[in-house]
Amino acid sequence: MPHDSFLPPEYVEQKRDRRTSLLAIGLFAVIVFAIAAAFLHRQDQLQRAIERQEHAIERTREAGQQVALLTNLQASRLQMLDRAELAAALVERVPRSILMAQLIGRMPEGLALTEFDLGSTRIRTPPSEVVVDASGRRTARTAAATDPAPIEVPRYVVRLGLKGVAPTDLHVSEFLAALNDDPLLERVRLESTQEDVVDRDIVRRFEITCALVPDADVRTDGGTP
Structure with missing residues (x-):
């Protein structure tokens, strides 16, 4: 049985529409x-x-600055070591007076030197670095002209030429053996020996060549080795 309402149908319809609108607005x-x-x-x-x-970028930037600082410190350290080695190389490690004293001290009695020739040749080695190509092979590459030039420590090969006279070949052999035993010398070689007459005495003229050991340094022992 339908429920009778005292409200007009228009009012009820408007109220329903208003409720629907409010619900739609709320939704x-x-x-x-x-x-x-x-x-x-x-x-x-x-x-x-x-x-x-941004935080990661900042940390990366700070890490890069620290790496650059460490790289600069390492480069400065290597440069200081190179300069120290350069200064040490410029100092005469084996003074000529000590070298002459060594030679005279090893000469047998009766042997005399007539000529003493001392010469040096600088060793120049082009800088190179190992490069690994695509196939994995290791090859040496000479540094380009645009690469920064490091401080080159001068290294020399010091050669000695000795000429003299001795009473016999035995004296020459003794002198040659004494030079071979000298820790400052290497590559001792008898170049020539021949008989000669000096003041009506028969003598043996000889020529010996040798070289200083590259790292010879009498200063390490505080005197003559």
């Missing part, structure tokens, strides 16, 4: 709020990601 507001909240949450995530990225 729309909820949807808009959800979209806005999702947008703000997304923006917050993006902002945090940007901050983390």
Whole structure:
């Protein structure tokens, strides 16, 4: 049985429409709020990601600066070592007076030197580095002209030429053996020996060549070795 109402049908219809409109507006507001909240949450995530990225970039920049500082310190250290080695190389490690004393001290009695020739040749080695190609082979590459030139420590090969006279070949052999035993000398070789007459005495003229040991340094022992 239908329920009788004292309200006009138009009023009831308007009230129903108003309720429907309010419900639609509320639902729309909820949807808009959800979209806005999702947008703000997304923006917050993006902002945090940007901050983390900036922090990582800053840490990378600081690490790069520290690496550059360490590289500069290492380069300065190597340069100081090169300069120290250069200064040491420029100092005469085996003074000629000590070298002559060594030679005279090893001469047998009766043997005399008539000529003493001391010459040096600088050793020049082009800088090279090992390069690994695509096939894995290791090859040496000479440094280009644009590469920074390191401080080159001068190295020399010091050669000695000795000429003299001795009473017999035995004296020459003894002198040759004594030079071979000298820790300052290497590559001792008898170049020639021949008989000669000096003041009506028969003598043996000889020529001996040798070289100083590259790392010979009498200063390490504080005197003659």
